[in-house]
Amino acid sequence: MSQSISIPTLAEMIQEGKKPEVLFWVGCAGSFDDRAKKITKAFVKLLHQASVSFAVLGTEESCTGDPAKRSGNEFLFQMQAMANIEVLNGYEVQKIVTTCPHCFNTLKNEYPSLGGNYEVVHHTQFLKGLLEEGRLKVEGGQFKGKRITFHDPCYLGRANNEYEAPRSLLYKLEAEIVEMKNCKQRGLCCGAGGAQMFKEPEKGNKDINIERTEQALDKKPNIIATGCPFCNTMMTDGIKNKEKEASVQVMDVAELIAQAKDI
Amino acid sequence: MTLLPNLIFAILFFTGIAVFAKNVKKIIRNIRLGISENRSDQSPLRLKQMLRVALGQSKMVSRPIAGALHIVVYIGFIIINIELLEIIVDGFLGTHRVFAPFLGTFYNVLIASFEILALLVIVAVFFFWTRRNIIKIKRFFNPEMKGWPKTDANLILYIEVVLMSLFLTMNASDFWLQTKEVSNYSLAGSFPVSQFITPLFDGLSVVSVIAIERTTWWLHILGILFFLNYLYYSKHLHIILAFPNTYFANLQSKGQLSNLDAVTAEVKLMMDPSVDPYANSPEDQEIVKFGACDVVDLSWIQLLNAYTCTECGRCTSECPANQTGKVLSPRKIMMDTRDRLEEVGKNIDTNKGSFVPDGKQLLNDYITQEELWACTSCNACVEACPIGIDPLSIIIDMRRYLVMEQSSAPSELNNMMSNIENNGAPWPFSPMDRLNWKNEL
Ligand code: SF4
Numbered sequence: 001m002s003q004s005i006s007i008p009t010l011a012e013m014i015q016e017g018k019k020p021e022v023l024f025w026v027g028c029a030g031s032f033d034d035r036a037k038k039i040t041k042a043f044v045k046l047l048h049q050a051s052v053s054f055a056v057l058g059t060e061e062s063c064t065g066d067p068a069k070r071s072g073n074e075f076l077f078q079m080q081a082m083a084n085i086e087v088l089n090g091y092e093v094q095k096i097v098t099t100c101p102h103c104f105n106t107l108k109n110e111y112p113s114l115g116g117n118y119e120v121v122h123h124t125q126f127l128k129g130l131l132e133e134g135r136l137k138v139e140g141g142q143f144k145g146k147r148i149t150f151h152d153p154c155y156l157g158r159a160n161n162e163y164e165a166p167r168s169l170l171y172k173l174e175a176e177i178v179e180m181k182n183c184k185q186r187g188l189c190c191g192a193g194g195a196q197m198f199k200e201p202e203k204g205n206k207d208i209n210i211e212r213t214e215q216a217l218d219k220k221p222n223i224i225a226t227g228c229p230f231c232n233t234m235m236t237d238g239i240k241n242k243e244k245e246a247s248v249q250v251m252d253v254a255e256l257i258a259q260a261k262d263i
Numbered sequence: 264m265t266l267l268p269n270l271i272f273a274i275l276f277f278t279g280i281a282v283f284a285k286n287v288k289k290i291i292r293n294i295r296l297g298i299s300e301n302r303s304d305q306s307p308l309r310l311k312q313m314l315r316v317a318l319g320q321s322k323m324v325s326r327p328i329a330g331a332l333h334i335v336v337y338i339g340f341i342i343i344n345i346e347l348l349e350i351i352v353d354g355f356l357g358t359h360r361v362f363a364p365f366l367g368t369f370y371n372v373l374i375a376s377f378e379i380l381a382l383l384v385i386v387a388v389f390f391f392w393t394r395r396n397i398i399k400i401k402r403f404f405n406p407e408m409k410g411w412p413k414t415d416a417n418l419i420l421y422i423e424v425v426l427m428s429l430f431l432t433m434n435a436s437d438f439w440l441q442t443k444e445v446s447n448y449s450l451a452g453s454f455p456v457s458q459f460i461t462p463l464f465d466g467l468s469v470v471s472v473i474a475i476e477r478t479t480w481w482l483h484i485l486g487i488l489f490f491l492n493y494l495y496y497s498k499h500l501h502i503i504l505a506f507p508n509t510y511f512a513n514l515q516s517k518g519q520l521s522n523l524d525a526v527t528a529e530v531k532l533m534m535d536p537s538v539d540p541y542a543n544s545p546e547d548q549e550i551v552k553f554g555a556c557d558v559v560d561l562s563w564i565q566l567l568n569a570y571t572c573t574e575c576g577r578c579t580s581e582c583p584a585n586q587t588g589k590v591l592s593p594r595k596i597m598m599d600t601r602d603r604l605e606e607v608g609k610n611i612d613t614n615k616g617s618f619v620p621d622g623k624q625l626l627n628d629y630i631t632q633e634e635l636w637a638c639t640s641c642n643a644c645v646e647a648c649p650i651g652i653d654p655l656s657i658i659i660d661m662r663r664y665l666v667m668e669q670s671s672a673p674s675e676l677n678n679m680m681s682n683i684e685n686n687g688a689p690w691p692f693s694p695m696d697r698l699n700w701k702n703e704l
């Protein structure tokens with residue numbers, strides 16, 4: 001079935017006189033990072049299953065500017081933002097879904113005052129909507145008896161107050177959902193935010209992702225679920241560091257739903 | 264009857280208030296050194312936020328023990344201040360318990376509840392003191408908590424106990440005099456707590472007990488005037504500033520950073536060749552500094568934040584960088600900002616109203632670059648602060664200065680940024696490969 005999924009760009013769609021229901025903003029990690037690309041693919045499979053008409057920007061997409069902004073480079077951020085807004089407004093984009101909480105936050109909160117006004121949703125929110133509308137069905141089955149703990153991405157949780165959407169999807173898996181000592185509003189960062197992903201950490205006595213991985217492992221999970229490609233990298237590194245790859249998987253919520261549906 | 268005590272009272276009272284007013288003016292002047300930022304929108308929502316967070320203490324209870332103790336002290340503090348009203352009127356008029364005849368039994372209820380609260384405050388303060396000095400809770404022992412901040416925190420606890428004890432002793436001696444039917448001490452009030460102190464006075468002469476009653480009365484009011492003026496030098500300023508601070512606190516999503524308008528103007532200019540770069544004559548163009556290297560580059564909200572900080576360290580204890588041994592502590596960011604602002608303020612005072620450069624600034628002299636670069640912008644500190652302080656915004660403004668004015672970001676970040684500039688992604692991948700994953704489906 002995989003061959004049948006077509007990934008049209010917005011340019012192609014518009015040329016055919018069609019307008020997608022939603023634009024999928026893939027993000028830099030989702031486009032280039034090997035691990036994150038798997039999340040991208042899982043998500044488009046779900047979109048396809050639910051018969052969502054979507055498009056991507058493809059080569060017209062460019063970094064939202066989040067890591068530049070959080071490093072203090074407001075110039076570079078605004079240049080990126082304005083270039084992206086020009087593209088998005090050119091296509092009269094109204095609704096955007098993204099698998100990256102950083103893209104989500106930036107597009108949703110920081111683009112409007114520069115002229116980019118869109119309805120922006122995180123993929124867990126979008127999937128939740130599909131389930132509620134009955135366009136997507138999930139049967140837990142294969143996750144029965146598994147323990148899953150959810151790591152809240154800072155830019156989905158604290159930054160935008162979304163704690164429930166990813167959890168509501170996980171509950172569908174009929175697994176045992178266990179909460180870490182620090183969760184939701186008090187969730188501990190994975191260590192990647194604020195452009196830390198791209199540099200070595202400052203001197204300290206531990207890396208942040210190790211601390212967070214330890215908190216997760218305290219709950220003896222089979223799966224650490226998250227909703228951010230950067231959190232995914234950090235937690236995966238943490239699990240490797242603890243030599244637990246054999247027993248603990250780090251998975252995006254979208255991947256888990258796709259796996260539950262055997263796609 | 265001599266008027267001397269009334270006169271002395273009036274002089275002390277007005278001096279106390281005048282000194283306090285002078286300090287308040289100074290604080291307002293210093294906060295106004297910050298750049299303007301409009302936070303006058305959505306007043307109903309702001310009012311609600313203030314009532315909920317400052318008056319209602321909604322965020323204190325996320326730590327149940329500290330929260331409960333704090334609420335006791337806080338309610339005690341507010342309610343007992345009603346008693347203060349009577350003390351002030353008595354002081355001016357030379358009366359004694361002037362409200363008693365008007366309020367009747369309600370007066371008894373009031374005094375009784377003050378007493379119970381006073382006792383509860385003493386108990387709560389005991390626990391607070393234990394947490395700081397015996398259990399030594401970690402967040403009270405970060406490096407920035409040495410010296411005055413540590414002394415200050417304990418001093419406040421001692422002052423509270425002294426004030427409450429004076430209040431109870433005053434009532435106890437009054438009650439003793441009332442039962443002895445000494446003239447001027449007519450039966451008024453009900454004393455559920457201090458009645459247990461009263462027997463201690465048995466065997467003393469009426470004159471001595473009157474002396475005790477008067478002394479504690481005076482010390483109590485003097486103590487309160489002292490406390491009022493102590494606030495300025497203390498983290499205890501939050502009992503006042505928590506209100507404006509929560510009122511003016513950010514209402515947007517925490518993830519939203521401001522977009523610098525000055526940058527927007529320049530970027531538009533760069534992107535649109537039709538705009539005449541010389542449209543504005545050079546005279547009207549102030550040289551704008553991007554980001555912040557000193558307190559005057561921060562907004563007045565950030566400076567208000569700095570004066571409001573209670574040094575509780577909830578932010579620091581939630582900070583992932585701090586938890587893993589990095590030098591960054593969001594509480595220190597706030598304390599440094601306040602200390603530097605105070606220094607700038609004193610400089611202005613000694614130089615007759617204008618700031619004379621002192622060769623120092625907030626960046627490097629107070630806050631190091633190592634601290635700034637350790638932040639993950641996770642917002643844990645902002646979420647944790649019980650009174651709406653935003654240390655992250657200061658960190659970002661200072662990073663902006665480092666990057667846009669000094670080009671001194673860590674080299675890996677410079678690489679990341681040049682990647683974005685050249686290929687539209689933080690990694691060195693070609694933009695043409697963006698959709699390659701499509702072929703792997
Ligand atoms: S935003 Fe920065 S300073 Fe605040 S808690 Fe997170 S890492 Fe620490």
Ligand code: SF4
Nearest residue numbers: 572573575576578648
């Ligand atoms: S910023 Fe807020 S949480 Fe941090 S020490 Fe100050 S008052 Fe406490």
